[in-house]
Amino acid sequence: MTHIILREKDVPNIRELDVYLANEGFDGLKKAVSMKPSEVIDEMKRSNLRGRGGAGFPTGIKWSFIPQSEPVKYVVVNADESETGTFKDRQIMENNPYQMIEGALICAYAIQATAVYIYLRGEFWDIAHDLDERIEAARAQNLVGDDILGSGYSCEVYTHLGAGAYICGEESALLNSLEGLLGQPRVRPPFPAQKGGGLYKEPTVVNNVETLANAPYILRVGGEKFAELGTQQSTGTKVICVSGHVNKPGNYELEMGKHTFRDLIFEMAGGIPDGKGIKAILPSGGSGPIVPATDEVLDTKLTYEDCQSIDTILGSASVMILDETVDITWAASKMTKFFKHESCGKCTPCREGTFWLDKVIDRILRGEGKRSDVELINNVAANMQGTTLCALGDFAANPILATIRHFPEDFYAHVDGDDEKAPVKAAGD
């Protein structure tokens, strides 16, 4: 397959503007500005592209929510990429940056936005400065700024650096952070697309880097042709980040529905090191449910709907592989420490829940837990589900519930089975 997103694998140096332009670069934007904005949105709807940031919301429909009557509108590119195990947006911005810029401008034209802000996690310092230079190079070719390609449409593109906070990847927290407010989620409605809910209270589209990088191709070949790739519910390709216990970790762009976890892990990523067996898969970073590496799971196709059928999610497709030596209790502890650290503290169930989960799992790992502690974890996690202001609370709870559901023996192995004898303090310690 030729790549749609990771095009540097087919076209070396596509990161340079002259090479990008010589390889259909900005043809999608040219096409877009020759159409009516509403026609661009229709094209995106026909592609059935779903957001690549995790939630999988249909992109064309998201764009169509923007009220055209408002004079000021924004596009915000979510380049915060902080989900554990995710490193695809980084590769796109490092190796095929103009495609993301072009995609953002297509979105901007479609909703008639006045400006694009690219919000990058602070650690992407070098990438942000590189993008600044590339934006200027594009401006010199009349691709950014005033009267883009002589169309009469004008739009600025800016970068903005975060400073290390996972929660700023959540779109409403991101908008607060960009506005110089504390990077905590907002109460919704109003949603970002609505007046009052977006950046500076103006209607705003927030899209992931990979999502937008699909737009130039969709405009070039047409939404219908794009939708021929993949399945009906999961069109196009997906960049899959593979990490953990594989011989060849990295990003693999695959047509959705054509490959299984088995193909991904054993063919593309070169299998498990040292001839070890595979124990479990985390298909969507630290925030999606873990699945045991059974034949049924390994033979599951990589699509949104197939992952759902095995009680997990494709999400941002950050696939972490755990070999047979991994203690799932330890892995659960790692994930919990992440969410405890990253909880913004705004709502009690998330702030306290992550604190208690970490405390109880630590005590179990130290061999100081009791059997009822496993039940306690279940209860704490269940109380977090659906009770928090943003999805981080669910992200913290769901994976833990799945680790216990699928690997109870890993937890019970740390407790000696006798509640009376175990040297534990009460739950309120």
Place this chain on the structure above:
Amino acid sequence: MANPLADKYADRIQKHMSKYPDKRSAVMPLLYIAQEEYGWLSPDAIVQVAEICEMDPTQVKSIAGFYTMYRESPKGKYWLQVCTDLPCALKGADQFHHDLLAHLGIEEGGTTDDGMFTVEHVMCLAACDRAPMLQCNFGYVENLDMDKMKELLDKWRKEAEAYANAD
């Protein structure tokens, strides 16, 4: 009141300000500039940034405290943030972090006596395919092991000494 940041970095500050419809939105880039100037976000630096952004210093301080990349206390010349999140840990990052601390003779979060290195562990840095890895100030160093690390520490030490002697 004098505001050395506003004077010294007028051009850069103006460039950031021009991106946004209000001054408050420039607070994050300005905190980076202040940190670059003073090495950390001292109370005085916070006040200067607040003044430029027309914000309350307590708000600026809470923003500085919200993020991991702002230094609320002085750090070593080289601030080493080692990723020990799950994918890196599956590739030995916990051991690497432990060995690095032992080699430098410091505890997690500590700084070497010569003020050269601070070591902290952090969450995923979007480089999980190149573990173990760390962020040194604003750059990534990837595919590490302790041998490579020791060479780097030597190199950085020499660079810092050469820089100090050149002053």
